[in-house]
Amino acid sequence: MQKPSNPDLDNNHPHHKINPVPLSDVEGSLSIPESHPLVEIKKSWWTRVRIDKIGLFIISIYLFILAIMLLKDGARVLTPLIQDTFRVTNAANSLGFGWLFAYIIMSGSPVAAAALAFFDSGVVSKLGAFAMITGSRLGASFIVLLIGFLYVLRGRNRATSLSMGLLSLSITGSTYIPAFFLGIFLLQTGQLDGVQFYRGALLHSTTDLLVGPVTDLISGIFPQWIVFFIGLGIIYFSFNLFDKCLPQMAIKESQVGWASRLVYRPVVMFMFGALITLISMSVSVSLSILVPLSNRGFIRRENVLPYIMGANITTFIDTLLAAVLLGNPPAFTIVFIEMLTITLVSMIILILFYPRYQRMILKFVAWVTENNRNLAVFLFIIFLAPILLVLI
C-alpha cells in the first residue's frame, strides 16, 4: 500500500465536500502489528466509548440547530439578491442555482438547508425550494469527481481516480432528474400536502432556549444578510465537526476483507448504503467508509451502484431535520417528497431493469474516462448545465 502523496487531501473534508478516501485509515489499520493483542478486541464496549467524540457530536448538533436558526433569520433580506440579481424565479432557475451554489461552496447540505430557509422566508416557492434541494445534491455529487480530477492532474490513472466520482454523479443524475419531475408533479397536485411534521411546543421551546440567546446576540450585532452567511458558515463547520465524530474504521483485510470480495444482492447493498448514510448523513463519507473494508481500497462494481442509490436517499436526513427545526410543516413535505420520489425511482430501477441500468452507467463511466476529450466534454456539460438553467 502506497501512501497518498498529499495526506491533507485525504483527511480534511467537510460534510458533502471534498471527501477523498481516508487512506490514513487503511494505513493505520495496516500498521497494526500481526501480534496485536487479542485483549484489545475483547475490551468491553464501554471502555472504548470516546468521550471526546460524544462531546464533538453534541457540539456539532448544537451548531447545526444554531445555524438553521440563523439561516431562518437572515434569509428574508436576501429576496432582492435571489430574485432580482440572480433572477431565481422558477423551478429551473432554482435547480441551476442550487447546483451552482453547491459547486461554489463545495457542499450540498448547507445549500439544501439554505433552500428551506429561503422557502420559510418566502424568497422561493415550494417548487423553487424543491428544485434547489435537488440541485444542491447534483452539485455535491460533483465534489468526489473534482478530487479525482485533481489526482489525474497530478499524474494518477484517469479511470482509477475518476470512477467513483463519475459513478456517484451518474447515479445521482439518473435517479434525481426523473425524481425531480415526479416530485414537481406531486407538489403541483398537492397530493402529499397532508404529510407534514409539526415541531412540537417542547422542541420549539427547547431550541429557543438553547440557541435563542446566541441568535439574538448575533442578529443584534450584524446586519441580517451577514447573519445568513454566518449561519451558512456555521452549518458548514457543524458538518465538518460531525464527520470527525464518526468512528475511524480500522479493519484489517484479515478480519473482514473477505466480505468485501463477495458480490451481494443489489437490494442488500441498497439498504446498506441507506443505513450507513443515515448515520453518516453524507454520501461521500459513506463512500469513504468502504475504503478500509478492503486493504487495497477496492470495491466490486456490482456492490457499489446500489450502495450509492441507497445512500442518495438517506443523505436527506439532515435536510429533513432542518425542516423540522424550521418549524415549517410544508418544508417537511418538500423534503419528504424529495426522499419519496428518489426512493420510488431507485426501486423501479432495481426491480425492473437493474442489470441494464448497471451496464449503462458503467459504460458511460468508461466512455468518460476513455480519453481526455471525452472527459473535457463531460466536464464542460456539467458546468454549462446549471448556468443554462439559471439563465432560462
Added chain:
Amino acid sequence: MRTLIVINNSPHDEGVLQYSAQIIAKSNEETTIMMIIPKKQGEGLQNAEIILAQAQDRLGINKLQKKVRIGTPAKVILEETKAGEFELLILGCLSSSRADCLSPGSSFTQIVEGVPCSTLIVREKAPRIKRLLLCDSGSEFAQSTRDFTARLANLIEGEEQITILHVMSQISAGPGIRGEQLRLDANESINAHTPEGELLERDVEELKHAGVNTDPKIRHGLVVDEILEEARKGEYDLVVIGAHIPVGWRKFLLDNIARKIVTQIDRSILIVKPKLDF
C-alpha cells in the same frame, strides 16, 4: 465418478450422450441412465426402454444401470440424486423451449440448485471436449471446483486446455487509491503476487500437478458479463463454475451469480457443488 445421466427423448439427448460417453468411459464407478415419463402407459414405458437401450449402445459401456421413472422431471431427479449419492448429474434442457428451460424459478433451475451433486448441463454437441473454462471466484469453495475439474479432465481422453478465469470486478473505492492492480493481466498479477495472481498461480500449480494444460486469465468488468463474454468468444466446450451456496446468512445477502450465468450462458456448463457439512 458416480454419474446420473438424464435423457428425455429430445434433440438435446445427442449432446448429453456425447458428453457422458467422454466422462464415464474411464470411470470405475457405476453409471445410471434415466428417463422420466409423465404417466405409466404401456407404450410410453416400452418406448423409454428402447430409447435407453439405444443410449447404452451410443455410450458403448456395459456397466450401466437403466431406469425409467414416472413423474415430474424436477421431483424425480431430486429424489434420485438424493437417494443415489451421485457425484455428477448430466442432463440437457428438459423442455423444448430453451427460454422456458432456463428461466429463473423454472423446474430446471430448481433441479440445478436442489440436487446435492454437481450438475453438467449440456447445451450443444461436442464430439470431443477440448477447451474448458474454469471460473475461479477465489471463494472458500474454489478448491472443490478446482479438484472436481481436475478429476473430470483426467477422466476425459486426450489433452484438454483449461483456461482459468478470474473476473476482477473491483474498482477503486475512492479517488486517492492507487489502482495499478486493477489493470494487471493474469501474468502481471502472478508476477506482482497480487491476491488474484496468487489465486491463479495456485490453480495453475494444482492443475498442472493433475496433468492438465492451463492458461490463466484475468478479465475486468462485471462478473456475469465477463464470464459470458469469455465463454462466447473463447468457444469453450465446457464452462465450469462453483455453485451458489445458499446457507446461513449467504442465502439472504449474497447474489446468486451461478444462477445468472446458468440462465444466460449458451455453452455447456458444469456447476460444481462442494460437499458441505453444515
